[in-house]
Amino acid sequence: MAILTQDEAKTILQKVISFSKADECSAGLDGSEGGNIRYALNAVSTAGDASTLSLAVTSTFGKKSGLATINEFDDASLEKVVRRAEELAQFAPDNPEYMPLIGPQTFKDSIEYVASTAAVMPATRAEAVAKSIEVSKGANLQAAGYIENSSGFNAIMNSKGLFAYSKNSDVTFSVTLRNQEGTGSGYAARGFNDIDKLDTYTATKIAAGKASGSVGAKAIEPGKYTVILEPLAAAYLLERLFFAFDARSADEGRSCMTKPGGGNRLGEKMFDERVTIYSDPFNPELPGSTWNREGQPIEKTTWVENGVIKNLMYSRYWAQQKNVQPVPMGSNFIIAGGDASLEDLIKSTERGVLVTRFWYIRPVDPQTLLHTGLTRDGTFYIENGEIKYPIKNFRFNESPIIMLNNLEALGKPERTISVESYRSYLMPPMKIRDFTFSSLSDAV
DSSP states (O other): OOSOOHHHHHHHHHHHHHHOOSSEEEEEEEEEEEEEEEEETTEEEEEEEEEEEEEEEEEEETTEEEEEEESOOSHHHHHHHHHHHHHHHHHSOOOTTOOOOOOOOOOOOOOOOOHHHHTOOHHHHHHHHHHHHHHHHHTTEEEEEEEEEEEEEEEEEETTSOEEEEEEEEEEEEEEEEETTSOOEEEEEEEESSGGGOOHHHHHHHHHHHHHHTTTOBOOOOEEEEEEEOHHHHHHHHHHHHTTOBHHHHHTTOSTTBOTTSSBOTTOBOSOTTOOEEEOTTOTTSOOOSBOTTOOBOOOEEEEETTEEOOOBBOHHHHHHHTSOOBOOOSOOEEOOOSBOHHHHHHTOSEEEEEEEEEEEEEEETTTTEEEEEEEEEEEEEETTEEEEEBOEEEEEEOHHHHTTSEEEEBOOEEEEETTTTEEEEEOOEEEEEEEEEEEEOOO
16 A cells, blocks of 8 residues: 555545644655665675555644644544644644645656666565675675665645645665775765666676775875865765755855855856756656645756856745745756766876765855865875875865865766765766865775
């Protein structure tokens, strides 16, 4: 029962709304099913399947709202959860920022769902893991990894006549390989909607090459270097920028999008003119939802164009306060790039550092978006267009804003996944000058 059809979801939600005695009522129905395998020391450690279905009901009287959830769907249970939400609403304080529910909307069909991904069986996951372990054993390395596939649906309805439904599918894979002595480490991560695009063998080969190639790392002096950031490394740091595209935090003086003296930076040039950042739920490589939980349609939105801030996210409440149209958060983030490969960027570099990925990233200053963190799983010195030798990891202190003003080149975007946020991005490899490494780290 975890994946309901549109008609099945609508039937349940109509019953929920019919039981309501509140001024306003909204309900969300979500279900998913899938499975996973976790492995370590070249052997499977856990495997499982999961199936979930849940209903959340929000009831509102005036500006008081209550929320209740349930995972039983007979008529008595549906009425019970509605009554519970209404009861909780009576005890809630007024929400001074409450916005009335949205009425009926027109939504385009999402392209997130791929039937072959939804049809994945345990044997498919086992085969994918077996290919990864085969690479690891062949290179005399130890692999630890995780693969998970899921498919699901989301549906919402409210007492103003709004209804939305969509389906999705997803598969993610990550693997770390280390040598027997623990002195070399490599990593790879992949995420797709379509299982047929996942190649665990090739991904693990890349991680194995980094693990073997990072043995015997040399220490070089911290300082400012030209860096080549692989898409994974760029995603880890730049996702901090994506979530700064919020008008309210900018207007209230709390973000890097705050203009000195007050207001926000809409219309200002903040980055190199080659920087364009956008969201597009219909991008075939990174499809996203076409509506959000409030029932707002999501279309393609350009946040930065040729370095200029073109849009900020406005919630319905903040848009009302500022007398502008709401701009919902995008369901994905994409950085436009060029045609160069990672290898091309390396060949064009006289002296620099290749970074596989960052980790343990922490904010230092929200006003400048300065962050600190560490490199890991393969950091290499480049000289005269070639990788010369592995180097010890660094702690960095850098801001995505400064990075995107010190841009030298962008490569061809590829889909990558940040395991910190479990979000996927379309991200190009980047060549950045004067990237600040502040100290050395002995970790691999």
